[in-house]
Amino acid sequence: MLKVKNLVVKYGVINAVRGIDLEVKKGEIVTLIGANGAGKTSTLNAIVNLVKKSGYVEFNGVDISKTKTHQIVQMGLSLVPEGRRIFINLTVEENLRMGAFNNDDKFEELKEQMYNRFPRLKDKRNQLGGTLSGGEQQMLAIARALMGTPKMLMLDEPSLGLAPKIIGEVFDIIIELSKTIPILLVEQNAFAALKIADYGYVLENGQITLQDKASNLLGNDEVRAKYLGG
Amino acid sequence: MDMQIFLQQLINGASLGSMYALIAIGYTMVYGVLRLINFAHGDIMMVGAFLTYFGMESGLSFELAALLGIIGAAIVGILTDRIAYRPLRDAPKISLLITAIGISFFLENLFTVLFGATPKAFKAPEYITKVFHIGEIYLPISVIIIPTITLIILAIVLYILYKTKYGMAIRALAFDIKTVKLMGIDADKIIMIVFMIGSALAAIGGIFYAISYPSIDPLMGVIVGLKAFAAAVLGGIGSVTGAVIGGFILGFTEILVVALFPELGGYKDAFAFFFLILVLLFKPTGIMGQDLERGRF
Ligand SMILES: Nc1ncnc2c1ncn2[C@@H]1O[C@H](COP(=O)(O)OP(=O)(O)OP(=O)(O)O)[C@@H](O)[C@H]1O
Numbered sequence A: 001m002l003k004v005k006n007l008v009v010k011y012g013v014i015n016a017v018r019g020i021d022l023e024v025k026k027g028e029i030v031t032l033i034g035a036n037g038a039g040k041t042s043t044l045n046a047i048v049n050l051v052k053k054s055g056y057v058e059f060n061g062v063d064i065s066k067t068k069t070h071q072i073v074q075m076g077l078s079l080v081p082e083g084r085r086i087f088i089n090l091t092v093e094e095n096l097r098m099g100a101f102n103n104d105d106k107f108e109e110l111k112e113q114m115y116n117r118f119p120r121l122k123d124k125r126n127q128l129g130g131t132l133s134g135g136e137q138q139m140l141a142i143a144r145a146l147m148g149t150p151k152m153l154m155l156d157e158p159s160l161g162l163a164p165k166i167i168g169e170v171f172d173i174i175i176e177l178s179k180t181i182p183i184l185l186v187e188q189n190a191f192a193a194l195k196i197a198d199y200g201y202v203l204e205n206g207q208i209t210l211q212d213k214a215s216n217l218l219g220n221d222e223v224r225a226k227y228l229g230g
Numbered sequence B: 001m002d003m004q005i006f007l008q009q010l011i012n013g014a015s016l017g018s019m020y021a022l023i024a025i026g027y028t029m030v031y032g033v034l035r036l037i038n039f040a041h042g043d044i045m046m047v048g049a050f051l052t053y054f055g056m057e058s059g060l061s062f063e064l065a066a067l068l069g070i071i072g073a074a075i076v077g078i079l080t081d082r083i084a085y086r087p088l089r090d091a092p093k094i095s096l097l098i099t100a101i102g103i104s105f106f107l108e109n110l111f112t113v114l115f116g117a118t119p120k121a122f123k124a125p126e127y128i129t130k131v132f133h134i135g136e137i138y139l140p141i142s143v144i145i146i147p148t149i150t151l152i153i154l155a156i157v158l159y160i161l162y163k164t165k166y167g168m169a170i171r172a173l174a175f176d177i178k179t180v181k182l183m184g185i186d187a188d189k190i191i192m193i194v195f196m197i198g199s200a201l202a203a204i205g206g207i208f209y210a211i212s213y214p215s216i217d218p219l220m221g222v223i224v225g226l227k228a229f230a231a232a233v234l235g236g237i238g239s240v241t242g243a244v245i246g247g248f249i250l251g252f253t254e255i256l257v258v259a260l261f262p263e264l265g266g267y268k269d270a271f272a273f274f275f276l277i278l279v280l281l282f283k284p285t286g287i288m289g290q291d292l293e294r295g296r297f
């Protein structure tokens, strides 16, 4: 579904991503784990061309290395960005409307689906996005991405700053979604991510140092020492 | 000053304020999406007025000529973005600002070459300029028409901004351009719409100006543009309602200063800026302003 080859991201003299390869197949949850500053966000942003990059990216058999961000999203590759990036000056429903910008016909239907899946969003539909709690904002960010009926979803640290109970809810949603679309999940919460993932990549200083089946990584001594707290 | 003259001046103030308001909306909307003080915006107003004049000189009716002016100005506005600003999306804001000043000089000089520097008389139709009276107050019909149309336009702009998906995208863009792109939205297209709306409204403001001071020249946009910019900042840059409020406040102040202290009439332009400084001292974000930097990448 998604193939990345020799991806490089530089910010001036900083080499954030130094030529990585990764692949997400249909039906998979793939996770990319790594410490702060390892280059996870840069990788996701580079895939959708939100930052300058070099390298090759293929989505659904199509070369999207040079495709503009909004066109990549229209093709069905959606990113739930780090920090959720809710439009805080728009209401919950308007946020959903933005997610469905190119999906006019399905807006009402999808909206009801989202309200069923995330009942708290329904209660707060006319509230400004900025007034939601962190957990609600994360739900909204996911719902907003789903309003575009993506063919694949990338999530950048969806558990960031959330209470354990809410993290559980978010991961349940990700598992649920993975039944219909492949998922590339970036997480610092490596344990939780590897537990639900099929395959995992470990990113260190912009390079992939380890990749394997998620279950193998969970048992790997190095991973345990570095990312799973021993 | 007696009540009647006061009322008369109040109405004149509303009419002048309308022009500032219409031009200020463009400043504030472009600032919202690009963080650019579009110094060429006052000249877009001049382009609108001149194209209308040109249309009438070529034998079009006033209404058709005005339409030509509005559409023409919208196209010029879109082209300035497409040709001059879009290549600089990722450049430092100061480069954008200098480019805007360059566009401003270019338009002023282009229209001087095309039409000459001498002011042209603008002949609005009778039904707009005709004088009517209520009791002792004598006024041209335009001072009623202008604020009325302005308020209708404001209602339409607010409708677009708050009820249509394009308007929502404009508001979203003001906070976060990258996330707008992640919604599958072509941000450049939304910015184009902003230039189109802003320039069309500036042209309407320019036509109103030409009707009220029935003469136009290629530099007419400079000082009016600056004052409309002051109105936008006064109202809170980024806020459309604020721009309109700021425009009307400036219009009223200017007219009333002249009416109450005729000996200060020569300083009326300075008052706009004095007022601006005064308000910003107490409320740096302007009357309706919010902190636009929140939530940006
Ligand atoms: N816009 C930028 N300009 C300059 N350097 C940047 C920029 N964005 C990221 N970096 C640098 O690139 C490197 C990788 O950052 P990135 O955000 O991709 O890491 P990350 O793995 O997502 O980290 P975190 O877990 O903290 O989110 C870091 O050294 C960071 O400081």
Ligand SMILES: [Mg+2]
Pocket (backbone or CB within 6 Å): A040, A041, A042, A082, A157
């Ligand atoms: Mg990150």
